[in-house]
Amino acid sequence: MAGAIAGRLTVNQRHNVETLVVLQPIAVDTGSPDREGMLVLANGMLVAVLVQLMAPEHRNPGYWFLESGFGSLRDLKPPAFETLEEAKRWLRQRLNTRDAV
Amino acid sequence: MQDALVRKLESYEVLSEQERRALSALTPHVRQVPARTDLIREGDPPELVHLILEGFACRYKILPDGQRQIMAFFVPGDFCDLNVFILDAMDHSIGTISACRVADIPRNAIDHITENHPRITRAFWWCTLVDEAVLREWLVNLGGRQADQRIAHLICELLTRLEAVGYASDNSFAFPFKQIDLADCMGLSDVHVNRTLRDLRKRGLIALKQRILTIHDSARLKEYCNFTPNYLHLKNARWSDRRTSPWLARSQGG
Numbered sequence: 001m002a003g004a005i006a007g008r009l010t011v012n013q014r015h016n017v018e019t020l021v022v023l024q025p026i027a028v029d030t031g032s033p034d035r036e037g038m039l040v041l042a043n044g045m046l047v048a049v050l051v052q053l054m055a056p057e058h059r060n061p062g063y064w065f066l067e068s069g070f071g072s073l074r075d076l077k078p079p080a081f082e083t084l085e086e087a088k089r090w091l092r093q094r095l096n097t098r099d100a101v
Numbered sequence: 102m103q104d105a106l107v108r109k110l111e112s113y114e115v116l117s118e119q120e121r122r123a124l125s126a127l128t129p130h131v132r133q134v135p136a137r138t139d140l141i142r143e144g145d146p147p148e149l150v151h152l153i154l155e156g157f158a159c160r161y162k163i164l165p166d167g168q169r170q171i172m173a174f175f176v177p178g179d180f181c182d183l184n185v186f187i188l189d190a191m192d193h194s195i196g197t198i199s200a201c202r203v204a205d206i207p208r209n210a211i212d213h214i215t216e217n218h219p220r221i222t223r224a225f226w227w228c229t230l231v232d233e234a235v236l237r238e239w240l241v242n243l244g245g246r247q248a249d250q251r252i253a254h255l256i257c258e259l260l261t262r263l264e265a266v267g268y269a270s271d272n273s274f275a276f277p278f279k280q281i282d283l284a285d286c287m288g289l290s291d292v293h294v295n296r297t298l299r300d301l302r303k304r305g306l307i308a309l310k311q312r313i314l315t316i317h318d319s320a321r322l323k324e325y326c327n328f329t330p331n332y333l334h335l336k337n338a339r340w341s342d343r344r345t346s347p348w349l350a351r352s353q354g355g
Binding site: 031032034053055057058077 | 291
């Protein structure tokens, strides 16, 4: 039942539904060597773009940076994530927290 | 000792020897403050006016989620709020960026100056006016300029302000800021600041070595971010010729 309704609701309206976070590789032009990226889809909608920090000048090269967020993730500046799993955990938690408000 | 202050005030007003002596009397209490130390915190009752004699400091607020927003950088010769003692409680915090030499000025010393030295008082007004103008320019920066232009603009501003007080030479100046300091004043992430500084270096506009920033091509950097120093109202800016004050000359018999 919930699944049938979900299609007509926004990510934020899906109370009681565990947010499904899916990553899709994408190249991103950041004007720097940081160009390996991931589109972040939450329940099928684009909510963020993650980019791996590759420039050696970064404080934590190899980490994943929230390059851009949409909807409830807009303008957030979390510290870069060590792994994609960590990024997904944070994203899921943020999206679920927002749902509960 | 307070050369930076005298130099700054003299970029607004010509001061007499007597007025310079009166300014010396403002700074008997000078202390050394380590880097990354608060001079006063939000909520504290302000008792003193802080004057930065050496080093860099900032005005900031901490948001409920821990995010810091920097609203101003202070360089040598800057008061951290000339009239702050009027407030019951601070609505923001002031902390050092680098190690600083700070003069703590009691309110009655400021009162004494304003009651007895109209020209210094007017130079103080200039300080407050320019602080507000810088804040306005930062608003424009945040709302109207792209990330890399914002940082370039700040670098141009720092150069101009530091040159005015004798703390920059050959387009070089001390740059103790961490990337997160720039990020917190520009509404950016430290990653964006990192990329921008890298890009400015790559283009040969700036160099940053051992915490000294050098601007290789200040004309190009200024053009790149549309930097116009008019808002700093320094003598070397184009408005200085218009700054005449017959009423003040008359009131002082000059």
